[in-house]
Amino acid sequence: MDVRRAGERYRGGDPQAGIETRHAFSFGPHYDPDNLRFGALIACNEERLAPGAGFGEHPHSHTEIVTWVVEGELTHRDSAGHETRVRPGDVQHLSAAAGVRHEERNDGDVPLTFVQMWLMPRDSGGDPSYTLVPGIADVTPHAVPAAGATLRVRRLDRGGRTAVPDAALVYVHVVRGEVRLAGEVLRPGDAARITGAEGLEAVAAEPAELLLWEMTA
Template identity: 80%
Template sequence: MDVRRAGERYPGGDAEAGIQSWHAFSFGPHYDPGNLRFGAVIACNEERLAPGAGFDEHPHSHTEIVTWVVEGELTHRDSTGHESRVRPGDVQRLSAAAGVRHVERNDGSLPLTFVQMWLAPREPGGEPSYEIVPGIADSTPYAVPEAGAMLHVRRLAAGERTAVPDAAYVYAHVVRGEIALAGQTLGPGDSARLTDAGDLSAVAATAAELLMWEMAPADLSRAVPPAPRP
């Protein structure tokens, strides 16, 4: 298990434009050849947008983009005609495939925080697609078959235990609260990268929200590097 702390993330964004970004993986100008991906996960960004701030239209390709809103409301528009408001508890996925453009903004009056995770697809190309699952229930898995991955969302009461998926790769990200995992305590923004996980449990030290990616082995021979957000 490789634990990465919130304070170790690469800072980004544009403070004058009301954008704060924190990157768990090599991203943009923060190039780290030893931290390019884990399983299918190639980015896990925490984004904080002030009211009225956002990312203007920009392109993506060969990337499965999954967004989890922590607080506030995210406005999404893309070049395939989808427009939606994403709220806490919703799972949003944009499959960039051969290419798509989108806009992400905080059109509300309150600050917005969201976690955005990028996964590498097993096969490049294809047609872009979009999906939003409003108010996904606790313990309901969300499959991203294009990346050979499954997202598990857990909302835990203090003292509650949850199984860690038995998988080749598991990426666990703490959204809020504290989690005890394999002798380590993880707080908000912390993550754990587990290889060949088996017979493990995570225990909530406080009320907590936990995202876990269960992933099959990646086929790196077919991977296509995604275009970073400008």
């Protein structure tokens, strides 16, 4: 298990424009050849947008983009004609495939925080697609078959426990709260990259929310 702390994330964004970003993987000008990916996962960005701030229309291709809103409301628009509002508890999944353009904004009057994760698909090409799962339940996994990955959301009360999937690769991201995992204490923004997970369990020291990616090798 390789633990990466919130304070180790690369700083990005444009604070003067109301955009603050924390990158878990090599990203843009923060190039790190030893931290390019973990399994299919190539980005796990914590994004903070002030009211009125956002990312103008820009292109993506050959990327599975999954977004989890922590607080506030995210406005999404794309070149395939989708326009949605993504709220806490919703899972947004944009499959860029051969190419799509989109924009993301905070059109609300309160700060927006979200976690955006990019995965590399096994095959290139195809048509872009868009899915919004409102209010996903803990028992409902969200599969990203193009990348051989499944996202599981876990919300735990104090003392609550959840099994870590027995899988070739598991990525655990702490959204809020504090958990203990294999002797390590993980807090908001911390992540664990686990290879060959077997019989592991996360225990909440206080109410917590986790994102767990289960991936094939």
